[in-house]
Amino acid sequence: MSLLELHQVSKFYGEGETAVRALYEMDLSVDEGQFVAVMGPSGSGKSTLLTIAGSLEEPSSGEVYVGGAALSRMGRNDKARLRRRAIGYVFQDFNLLPGLSAAENVALPLELDGVPSRRALQIGCSTLERLALADRAGHYPDQLSGGERQRVAIARALVGERRLLLADEPSGALDSRNGEAVMRIIFDACRSGVGAVVVTHDPHLASWADRVVFLRDGRVANAPDAVAGASAGRPLASPG
Amino acid sequence: MSVRHALLAFLSARPKYGLQLREEFEESTGEVWPLNVGQVYTTLQRLERDGMIESDESEDEPGPQKVFKITEAGRVELDQWLNTPPDMAQPPRDELVIKVLSALRVPGVSVHDVIQVHRRYLVELMQQWTRLKEDEADFDLTFALVGDAELFRLDSVVRWLDAADSRLKRAALEPPDTKPAPLIRRRLVTRR
Ligand SMILES: Nc1ncnc2c1ncn2[C@@H]1O[C@H](COP(=O)(O)OP(=O)(O)OP(=O)(O)O)[C@@H](O)[C@H]1O
Ligand SMILES: [Mg+2]
Numbered sequence: 001m002s003l004l005e006l007h008q009v010s011k012f013y014g015e016g017e018t019a020v021r022a023l024y025e026m027d028l029s030v031d032e033g034q035f036v037a038v039m040g041p042s043g044s045g046k047s048t049l050l051t052i053a054g055s056l057e058e059p060s061s062g063e064v065y066v067g068g069a070a071l072s073r074m075g076r077n078d079k080a081r082l083r084r085r086a087i088g089y090v091f092q093d094f095n096l097l098p099g100l101s102a103a104e105n106v107a108l109p110l111e112l113d114g115v116p117s118r119r120a121l122q123i124g125c126s127t128l129e130r131l132a133l134a135d136r137a138g139h140y141p142d143q144l145s146g147g148e149r150q151r152v153a154i155a156r157a158l159v160g161e162r163r164l165l166l167a168d169e170p171s172g173a174l175d176s177r178n179g180e181a182v183m184r185i186i187f188d189a190c191r192s193g194v195g196a197v198v199v200t201h202d203p204h205l206a207s208w209a210d211r212v213v214f215l216r217d218g219r220v221a222n223a224p225d226a227v228a229g230a231s232a233g234r235p236l237a238s239p240g
Numbered sequence: 241m242s243v244r245h246a247l248l249a250f251l252s253a254r255p256k257y258g259l260q261l262r263e264e265f266e267e268s269t270g271e272v273w274p275l276n277v278g279q280v281y282t283t284l285q286r287l288e289r290d291g292m293i294e295s296d297e298s299e300d301e302p303g304p305q306k307v308f309k310i311t312e313a314g315r316v317e318l319d320q321w322l323n324t325p326p327d328m329a330q331p332p333r334d335e336l337v338i339k340v341l342s343a344l345r346v347p348g349v350s351v352h353d354v355i356q357v358h359r360r361y362l363v364e365l366m367q368q369w370t371r372l373k374e375d376e377a378d379f380d381l382t383f384a385l386v387g388d389a390e391l392f393r394l395d396s397v398v399r400w401l402d403a404a405d406s407r408l409k410r411a412a413l414e415p416p417d418t419k420p421a422p423l424i425r426r427r428l429v430t431r432r
Contacts, residue, residue, distance in 0.1 A: 039363075041406050187374075203398040204391055207366035214356065221356050 001068050003164055003195040004030040004053055009062035011048050011218075022048040024218040025062070030197055032163065035190040037206035038199045040215030046199040049215070050166045053197060054087050055079050066164065084113045088157025090167035096141040096149055096156075103128060103137040106156045113160070127159045128152070131185055147178030154185050158194065165189060165196040171205055183208040243283045248310060248318040251293060255309035258284060268382045284308060292317055336397065340404055351408055359401045366394045 011023040023045045030036050038046050051057040052064060055071050064071045066082060074082070088109075096105045107124030111117050128137050131151055141149055150170060157165055165186065171179035183205050186196050190210075198209065206212050214221040243265075250256065250264050262280045287293045292314035296307045310318070331337075336358060343354040373387035 041402065041409075201402075202395075203363055203366055204395045206363060207370040207391065209367070212360075212363050212367070214360065216352070216356075 002029040002031050002065075003034075003067060004028070004197070005065040006049075006053060007063045007065070009052060009059045009064060011045070011052060011057070012060045021218050023052070023059070026219065028053075028213065028220075030164075030195045032195050033190050033193050034211065035187060035196045035209045036198070037209035037212045038197060038215060039201065039203070039206055039212060040221070044215040045218040046215055047168055048218075050089075050168050050197060050199060054089055054164075054166045055083055056089075081113075084109055085161065086163055088154075088159075088162040088165045090150070090153050090157045090165070090170045092169040092172040096153060098141050101138050101140055102133065102144065102148075102152045102155075105141070105152060106159050109156060110160055115160075124155075124159060127155045131155050145178075147174050147181060150174060150178070150182055151185060154182065154189075158189055163194055165194050165198075167196065167198045169199055169201065171200065171202065176204070179205050242321065243279060244287060245318060245321045247280070247283055247287065248292060248314050248321075251308055251310040252315065252318060255307050258306050258308065261308065287314070337400075340401075344408075352405060355401050355405050359398055359405075362394050362398050362401075366391055366398075369394070 006026050006028040009023055009026045009028075010021070013020040013022055026045075026049065028036075028049070038049060040046055048057070052059050053066075055064070055066070055074075058072075066086060069082075071079065071082075096102075097108070100108065103121055103124040105124075106127055107115075107117070107120035110120035110123055115123070125134070125137050128134055131154065133148065133151055133155065136144060136148055136152070139148075141152075144152065154165075154167070154170065157167070167186065170186070171182045174182065179202065183198075186198060187208050190196050198206075200206050246265065247261060250261055256264075258281060261284070262277060265280060284293065284295075288295060288308075290313075291311060293308050293310055295309075339358070340351065340355060343349050343351040369387050369391050373384060373391070376383045376387075
């Protein structure tokens with residue numbers, strides 16, 4: 001069973017003449033442990049795809065399934081619980097709360113979900129440890145570098161039992177080393193079973209994914225496959 | 241790639257046997273640019289002829305057992321080569337660029353589809369490199385560096401495709417340009 005499934009999802013903003021078609025009859029399925037990168041020009045619907053997949057917005061038509069459950073058949077509270085427990089988000093601008101330490105930021109979603117704060121903080125710290133950020137646990141966001149902040153944001157998105165990670169340009173403002181560190185963390189999370197959908201403009205970073213989906217005008221860009229011969233080429237296979 | 245200068249670099253620290261040179265060469269670039277044995281020995285022969293290296297006199301044929309050492313002239317040559325930028329002023333005749341330019345002229349062909357075919361192929365290649373690098377890079381610094389070079393090269397091609405894609409999309413929305421194209425031929429001039 002796939003972790004996330006979009007079935008014929010369309011999203012229109014506005015109505016009539018001025019309606020914008022942000023997504024159109026989109027199908028996508030992400031399995032457990034799968035790392036999917038989404039690429040495409042500005043305005044092609046990448047962020048819309050993530051917000052709909054994460055139940056932050058509703059599709060105009062079509063259905064989204066998370067862990068097999070159809071979002072349209074869930075009540076408000078169920079959706080909210082799903083967002084708190086099963087889905088982690090990382091946005092381009094970090095969304096760390098400035099008044100909380102790194103560990104407190106990571107623990108926040110657990111606390112919101114009713115985990116006692118001492119316990120939540122413990123889990124937060126061990127998540128930071130897993131991402132090699134243990135020594136930053138007590139730092140406040142303004143005491144962290146951009147790369148560290150983004151890694152903390154990913155820690156927060158992964159804390160607890162989250163199975164689905166949705167990240168919109170998580171490495172947007174980072175240099176290539178930090179960008180790669182972010183991708184490596186997501187890559188490792190996927191090895192432990194998390195399914196991830198990551199939007200990026202950076203081909204280098206997208207190349208960490210198991211699968212790359214290209215969007216164009218709200219649809220998956222369906223160009224024919226490269227003519228065999230070229231597509232048979234593998235690095236190192238043909239000495240040049 | 242310059243086998244000649246790579247060999248000079250290998251000899252710069254101390255004299256080495258022909259066999260040793262071949263092995264070092266294979267180790268450092270081996271998987272990426274396989275090189276046949278003959279090429280190493282003929283290059284050594286030429287380097288000796290040009291006075292860049294010397295060998296002991298014991299054997300005539302440049303072979304595995306002969307010891308080679310770099311000369312002063314060889315050091316000068318090596319130093320100059322290291323510090324001379326390769327010629328990047330002239331655009332290479334890039335086949336992919338030509339394909340995209342050609343696609344524009346073929347009726348019934350969507351240049352955006354052509355771009356997408358190549359973009360997908362290049363990103364797939366990059367995925368393979370990233371996997372290989374992930375598996376090997378911890379053990380093999382040379383491989384990691386070569387992998388980075390390859391990834392950045394492919395990355396720049398994909399980015400060019402992205403830029404071309406959106407430039408063409410924008411151009412299609414705008415009215416055709418009525419100004420005549422200027423006849424000036426522009427060239428890059430670089431200090432070398
Ligand atoms: N709330 C909104 N109201 C109206 N139109 C919107 C809204 N959100 C997005 N759109 C439109 O939907 C389309 C897709 O937007 P989206 O943000 O998904 O693009 P994107 O692929 O994420 O682009 P970028 O790479 O620039 O972030 C765009 O044309 C955008 O203008
Ligand atoms: Mg966006």
